[in-house]
Ligand SMILES: Nc1ncnc2c1ncn2[C@@H]1O[C@H](COP(=O)(O)OP(=O)(O)OP(=O)(O)O)[C@@H](O)[C@H]1O
């Protein structure tokens with residue numbers, strides 16, 4: 345029951361209702377096949393779920409999750425190292441500051457030449473977007489740990505490894521979740537873009553293919569699928585944070 | 597026995613401590629008082645083995661101090677509790693690294709939480725505790741390791757007057773129950789006189805005056821005129837130029 349109440353609380357229903365109303369209004373004003381109504385779209389979406397759409401969603405999810413894993417596996421250690429060692433910082437940070445603001449999406453053609461037309465180039469593109477965010481937050485997370493935590497821990501007799509486990513990891517974790525949340529939007533946009541090229545799978549491909557064929561109803565169902573995927577990933581991040589960082593959610 | 601000999605700490609821009617000489621006999625208490633920035637915390641960190649002296653040395657029981665010492669407990673100014681750990685987890689942190697037996701750990705943690713009267717908060721996070729409860733947790737975390745030297749940095753300065761006196765009473769009680777070498781840094785003259793057998797008055801990076809406090813140990817001292825006389829003397833030493 346509690347779960348039900350939490351999922352369907354009044355604020356969410358209200359938000360959903362407003363969005364659907366707006367959609368309906370636009371559908372009514374535009375009055376053309378280009379913007380199908382929410383009801384038809386939902387129906388088309390459910391119809392497609394038994395078909396190929398699931399495969400498209402899965403291949404997009406695979407790309408995003410691979411990119412997140414690679415970014416975390418490489419970005420977290422690099423970020424921690426940068427935050428803890430002045431020397432590493434002087435090598436890594438200047439490079440990071442130049443690469444971070446560059447619009448990586450423009451490099452998709454280069455990535456496609458270097459990493460092939462398949463999944464790799466798409467994963468590399470998305471990775472190149474989130475990895476800097478993750479590195480920066482890991483670095484800042486370590487830097488913000490107060491000296492007194494280290495002092496207390498050392499005087500309590502904790503080893504270097506224990507200091508990592510009991511201080512560094514929990515201090516950095518919330519920052520990583522924020523970084524993921526921030527980069528999620530960009531990450532899905534980049535994925536959508538990259539899936540317009542040289543692939544026949546992925547939700548981005550599906551949407552643009554429907555567009556080419558002027559199948560606006562299915563195009564909208566695809567957009568709905570992409571939005572749901574984004575929302576789902578957001579929820580997963582929120583849930584993981586609640587589970588792994590309970591001290592951030594004390595008033596509930 | 598703590599012996600500080602000609603100690604100096606240089607942070608690069610300036611000397612945070614210079615020519616410090618101080619003896620603290622075993623199982624006695626010593627209160628260090630001085631203006632903000634005079635080097636009190638720095639001195640405590642040196643005694644804890646966290647800072648390496650630039651000059652001079654610290655001897656503990658005749659041995660030169662090099663690095664962390666297992667039986668020295670340190671409680672820092674902001675209590676150093678980890679916000680991501682509950683009271684219980686914070687208190688068992690140091691113990692678990694030394695005591696592999698889970699059962700003994702649980703027993704010890706439980707009994708110290710009881711003694712500090714914080715066992716009902718064992719599943720609360722530091723953010724859910726009052727200032728006094730946080731300090732008790734920090735003290736429990738250190739006491740559970742049964743240190744023979746206890747270093748306290750402004751344990752009560754963030755508390756209101758009543759809670760502060762309760763905490764001072766608690767510290768005196770802990771000391772009387774099981775005398776250990778107690779070094780406490782404070783901003784408060786009253787606290788220094790209440791808890792210090794020896795009172796060290798510091799000024800910028802140096803010791804200005806050391807006095808002994810004959811009235812130490814009397815839990816009811818606060819109501820007696822002698823107490824105010826000692827306070828007056830400390831105040832004169834602290835504020836005077838001599
Ligand atoms: N890690 C550090 N690096 C450089 N300077 C430092 C460092 N720690 C302390 N200092 C300097 O050393 C001096 C003494 O600092 P300390 O923290 O010991 O003062 P304190 O007496 O504890 O002050 P307070 O009562 O405000 O806590 C200060 O001038 C401070 O700026």
Ligand SMILES: [Mg+2]
Nearest residue numbers: 636637638673
């Ligand atoms: Mg201090």
